[in-house]
Amino acid sequence: MPALIDNYSxxxxxxxxxxxxxxxxxxxxxxxxxxxxxxxxxxxxxILNGTIMNLLNEFATLNDNWDDxxxxxxxxxxxxxxxxxxxxxxxxxxxIFHTAPGPNxxxxxxxxxxxxxxSIEIIFYSNISIAVKFPEKGHAEQSAFxxxxxxxxxxxxxxxxxxxA
Numbered sequence: 001m002p003a004l005i006d007n008y009s010x011x012x013x014x015x016x017x018x019x020x021x022x023x024x025x026x027x028x029x030x031x032x033x034x035x036x037x038x039x040x041x042x043x044x045x046x047i048l049n050g051t052i053m054n055l056l057n058e059f060a061t062l063n064d065n066w067d068d069x070x071x072x073x074x075x076x077x078x079x080x081x082x083x084x085x086x087x088x089x090x091x092x093x094x095x096i097f098h099t100a101p102g103p104n105x106x107x108x109x110x111x112x113x114x115x116x117x118x119s120i121e122i123i124f125y126s127n128i129s130i131a132v133k134f135p136e137k138g139h140a141e142q143s144a145f146x147x148x149x150x151x152x153x154x155x156x157x158x159x160x161x162x163x164x165a
Contacts, residue, residue, distance in 0.1 A: 130144060
């Protein structure tokens with residue numbers, strides 16, 4: 001959690017009057033005597049990663065050979081995986097630096113540390129996802145990726161360097 005908190009900007013962003021898309025009542029079907037709750041649904045608003053989400057939506061419009069060199073159109077499954085992680089990162093205050101489609105139907109998102117010295121690229125294919133950690137010094141490290149790996153990856157990315165005394 002401290003890694004996520006460190007990414008919040010010092011100047012708060014005021015969210016004014018999000019459009020209300022729906023309001024609905026909710027009760028537990030398992031316990032009909034439980035109190036009803038009110039769920040207010042706001043339109044999707046991406047504070048940090050709106051541009052990234054727009055790009056991911058545009059990737060879905062690409063056709064095969066989008067780069068004039070034979071690249072496959074981005075996989076819808078890969079795009080949806082990237083959108084899910086983008087949404088999660090946005091909600092937890094982690095800005096995504098860049099996203100791009102790849103030549104084999106994959107989608108990459110690039111997350112960088114505040115000083116941009118370290119980065120993580122998460123590459124989404126239709127059947128697997130891969131995370132590549134690029135440290136400030138040394139060699140890149142690649143591993144399979146699941147959403148459950150995200151907290152450890154972000155902790156590594158946002159870890160403040162130790163000062164030698």
